[in-house]
Amino acid sequence: MTIDALSPWPRMIALVDMDCFFAQVEQMDNADWFKKPVAVTNGLQGTTIITCSYEARAFGVHTGMRLKQARQLCPGLIHAPSRPYRYAELSTRIMEGLIDITPDVEVFSVDEAFLDLTRCQTLYKGAMNIAYLIKRRVWQVSGLRCSVGVSGDKTTAKFAAKKEKPDGMTVIHPEEAADVLAPEPVTALSGINKGIGRFLAHYGVERCGEMKNIPMSLLSKRFGHLGRRIWLMAQGQDPERLTFNVKAPKTIGHGKVLPPGTHQKNTVLIYLQHMAEKVAARMRCFHYQAECFFIGLKTERGWLKTKAHAGIYTDDGHVIYQLCKAFVDFYWAGQGVWQVQVTALSPQQGKQLDLFEQPDIQREHINQTVDKVNYRYGELTLAPARLLQKSTMPNVIAPAWKPKGHRKTI
Template sequence: MDDLKKIIHIDMDAFYASVEQRDNPELKGKPIAVGYSEERGVVAAASYEARKYGVRSTMPSTRAKRLCPELIFIPGRMGVYKEVSRQIHEIFHEYTDLIEPLSLDEAFLDVTENKRNILLAVDIAKEIKHRICEELNLVASAGISYNKFLAKIASDYRKPDGLCTIHPNQAMDFVARLPIESFWGVGPVTAKKMHSLGVHNGKLLRECSLDMLTRHFGKVGSIYYDFSRAIDLRPVEAVRVRKSIGCETTLMKDITKTSAVIIELYHIATELVARLQRNGFRGNTLTLKIKFHDFNQITRSYTQSQDLTTLDLILPLAKQLLKEVDYSTHPIRLIGLSVSHPRDEHEDVGMERKMWEQLSFEFSDWKD
């Protein structure tokens, strides 16, 4: 990779759960879930011992307990996780300042030119993994390649405690063998559509024309087209523009009565306004998210010229979006609202970047 970028993707293994096991030795080796065990609870993170039973993040707690009767639920400690993340980033900064966080537990590092003049990116990744283990008593996986897409895929390849390098001469073959579900940005819905089109892996995706992919997937089709060819031109960006702010609530019981839905909508809109004011965020697109009792979900959005910053603006628009949702025979389990499309997003931002941001960060502030 002498003439190419040297990109590392670091991903902490079962981060929240691992922090809890580290801080409470009695939990080591046991199946644990960060979250709440109540009937309406959702798993925020699961230890690898729990994952052996099929327990996964975002899974309803009731299902998780059925899969793993011995599962131990631990309330989350976000303040602790943020502090540990800060300590991890201190280690990163000893090697490079070109760091792009994706969340508290993962980030891209561009080490093409690094502070320690280490020639091989894999040696930097090994050092970082070792230091995280020695100094923080936590385990990370690392992927190394010449672009972000491949580095991300590589970090997932040999988890936990993984280390994988995808060299330029290996990239096309590696991507060809990759199941379509493993492509970054391909979720369950997109994977299902890919399968219906006969696309099951990178090789079959590469055989699709750009016209066909954009016809079926819109503008993000061009991203899938590039990924199938191991192409990703996005740089590691140390400063990232926040794309949205949102909040949501899982209801204590499913509801269908309009008056009850409106009351919940009011509370969520009030909380959203408070978050917007705390962060000084300004955007002009409001999105309503509804998850039904069967866990199917829909979204409805509206963009206007005026910034959405007050309850007087947001609540009437949220009610209008709600009118587009038929919940008379589909009880509602969860309601969420978000404001997106900050003003500077429309200025000096290329279409390719906007497409990727939409793919990667949609509803990133929402946690079930």
């Protein structure tokens, strides 16, 4: 069957995947590091690799590996402390640049975006031309390389983008998608984890082409709507549409890792207050308040946790910290702490006042002033005095970071 490369597709979806994004940014900003093995960790104190360049991967270095082990494999490895704000700046620039190709852009993560090209494909000269233009646009706005996959659905486009990394460009026509995917393991598709893979293998499905041998109802009964999608994904027919709006958050939270086995109460409280202030500032930024908060300490025996009620809807870090302090006083017995977490549960947008509640105008004015100063001069330029002793470890950019909406946080 001959396929006309320039004929419009029923659906055309592209996935832009930045190549080793953080490491590539470090190589770009440090000319001496170009084409050298670079590993990014969370600050100078970080010991676990967040990502690494392809030159480092050639030595067997990979994400999640300890820096000490990586240096044994690659003695010339360059250690780059992460710079989340720089990555966020470039990601924003890239995502805004992609809108020049199509207005229908779904920011999937800090270094990935889906583009729905269906409505505008007749403006271009086929899928390969669009893929080239996307890569050129990303380079123009950021100076960085990316890999692009184009197909008729999200899953196949994502598969295509991974096929020829780095700096790749792969087009899979919708009519050829089922045949291209057929020999691939089902776990090669995004969204099909090892657990689902074991379930499918039990019914004789290890390759995508074998999916049609079982009824869709078998997966629907086990996984619900996701099961139906999985059945179609394996045959190049993923029905999932792009999401252009950031959904309202179910939670707004922050956590931080402590020095392993921390026993000092003052240190634990400093970390909790830091997280309380971050959660509060983020809620105020996007006009959310919450009445219930998850507070947790990770110990060697698991999480010591509670859901604490403030009694009022609040976006005040002082109120949230008082809940944290009460939790520590009542529940914590001095055991070693590895991590803290503070999360606002079911946040609501807008001011949430009870009938007889009187707003604390003075606190609101203080918070507004603090937010203005911190927005201009940097996070926690103005902060409670206790936080002068906070950790020097830098913030970590959230995996679900978005340039707009409540996930725009570091």
